[in-house]
Amino acid sequence: MRPAAKPEAPGLGRSETGAAGQFADLEHERSASLLGMWTFLATEVLFFGGMFTGYIVYRTFYAEAFREAGGHLDLFWGGVNTAVLLVSSAAVAMAVRAAGQGRGKSTAGWFFSAAALGAVFIAIKAHEYTRDYREHLMPLRDLPFRFPGPHADQARLFFNLYFVMTGVHALHLLIGMGLVLVLAALSWRGRFSGGRDAPVEAVGLYWHFVDAVWVFLYPLFYLMGR
């Protein structure tokens, strides 16, 4: 009998190797899961790519206005948030490592820390949004938009892009937090031991991607023109 022998049970059973029925073994399943996540991240790059294209176009058209508008963002809190997110990625990397070594409780701990750091990021972001709202820099529906100087309209474009891009990023982060919390609970119960840690690695990739998007957003909005 070849090693690729499949279980006889109907439905989506798991073979004696623990892999889903369509795979030969866990290593096979892992390679598929990771390829799936990388492919998904490629779609994400294109998804964010549309917004980055918009940013590049308008920043080229209205460089002056974008420079001025960027000055109204909070460099301090933006910088802190960048640090928070980078540290969270380190925590996720530790979680992936711990899962690979079969240390479920340690994995859960690192994932929980990452989620907590994600929450800090969201809280800081909310604080920044609130400030923008108070300063009438939030061009939402009928809210008044007040921007000093001759470039008010173009600055409004800047803030449109700012809110949508950071907003979509924050949404991705919230999804990531949900995922790592679920994985934290599962790994606490030892679900990923014995080489079954492919989901941990896949979610880790997602988290790093969301982090990497911020690494581009931060200079484009906060540092540009300073």
Added chain:
Amino acid sequence: MNNIASMPASPPAEAARLPARHYLNEAHTLRSWFLTTDHKRIALLFLASITVFFLIAGVAALLMRLELLTPEGDLVQAETYNRLFTLHGVLMVWFFLIPSIPTVLGNFAIPMMLGARDLAFPRLNLISWYLFVGGGTLTLYSLIKGGVDTGWTFYTPYSTLYSNSAVLSTVAGVFVSGFSSILTGLNFIVTIHTLRARGLTWFRLPLFIWSMYATSLILVLATPVLAITLLLLAMERFFGFGFFDPRLGGDPLLFQHLFWFYSHPAVYIMILPGMGVVSELVAAFSRRRVFGYKVVAFSSLAIAVYGFLVWGHHMFVAGQSPYAGLVFSALSYLVAIPSAIKVFNWTATLYKGDISLDTPMLYALGFIGLFTIGGLTGLFLAALGLDVHLTDTYFVVAHFHFIMVGGMVMGYLGGIHYWWPKISGRLYTEWMGRFSAITAFVGFNLTFLPQFLAGYLGMPRRYWAYAPEYQVLNVMSTLGASILGVAYAFPLIYLTWSFWKGQVAGPNPWEATGLEWRTPSPPPTHNFETPPRVTGEAYERSHAARGEA
């Protein structure tokens, strides 16, 4: 386990009866269908849903053709007409053409052609269907709310600032169904990479797999751009963000760039799968290997890659720089090369082939003829100067219908008829199939050939009334559309009938090659009793004969 045993042969004794257990009679509960993760059942779920959308969109087309029977706008009002062509476009593009071959035939056949038990991510596959139905429901809800009048392209600023129709819910529906596309493409890519049977190397894959791989690349890389574009549009319409609002310095042309960056590759999502089916059909019914296998395989990838570089040819008269137009025009011509390779290689495959004109083959031959006309007229439109004259005329309408209806729908129906014995385990009545294929070809040409003339003479698209001198051509077109309607309705009836009452087909009624024909029809839930092993090249007939012996 020796080689022959691991290649399930088809004992002739089985030909008379259906196998005792197969994926259709495994379970009969509603739950076993709506929560299934079996790729074959999900394919049937998709088949049923896209058929519904096809019928609704077809009725919209029929109403438009009836309106255009006379030059005056008499049957419907101009507003209604706008909503009709938008409905027709949105449903046909996103809820029929894009999912058609991938989600039905791809879902059904890919795992079996690879010798796999299922797709790599079966649950994701089911989620993909639910997203599709969810998106479709939202879009139909917009229809109830009064419809949309923007055209399927949702051009800004009309769609964001001026239109008083149900833009948001339609856009939301398309957005959601886009995730269905992405998940399907992702699933196919991973499946093709990781679940090929032993011995099934990349250059032994059936060409259908190559074309589905190329299609999946586009699905995965282009659809997210549509998603973000529609999201920006919705933000602008709902929250008043002004990305494309000229009053703020926003650029409506940016919307068109982003939209066509998706929608031109999407055109290839709507034709590459058809090409893949035709490669299978031509090989099966002329009993030869496809001529120049590797070149045909790579031409699919070439089309997918070029497809991303030519979007600007939709905007020649929209105000983009003439230099950009020049480049886009030249790149658009390039697409003709891989497309022509396919047509020439199919033709070369037919040469000295042992051709049988069964129903699927008639559809395939129809595809080749109509696609050739559609492709060549595409070159007219890629020419900068000529395009100025032809933009937004019926010439464009005729051109893309030749590709999408003449090409993709023919390919889809050919594929449905080809794999139907595998799907249902039964045969349809052959003369009915042939009659439908020929009727579709005749009806199609009568509908759309006159539109080339009308367009060249200057008849603009998207109007509910027109100058009287175009009437003869429009009457021909409407007559053709009625014939086409019959040609599409007929298979619905006899295929449905044959699903329960047709003659039992046996594992391989076409004597085709390919792993999917080496398992019983209908296949068991796990496709193969033993994992197959491949020792020969694709479409190698001596090898297939050995397998049968």
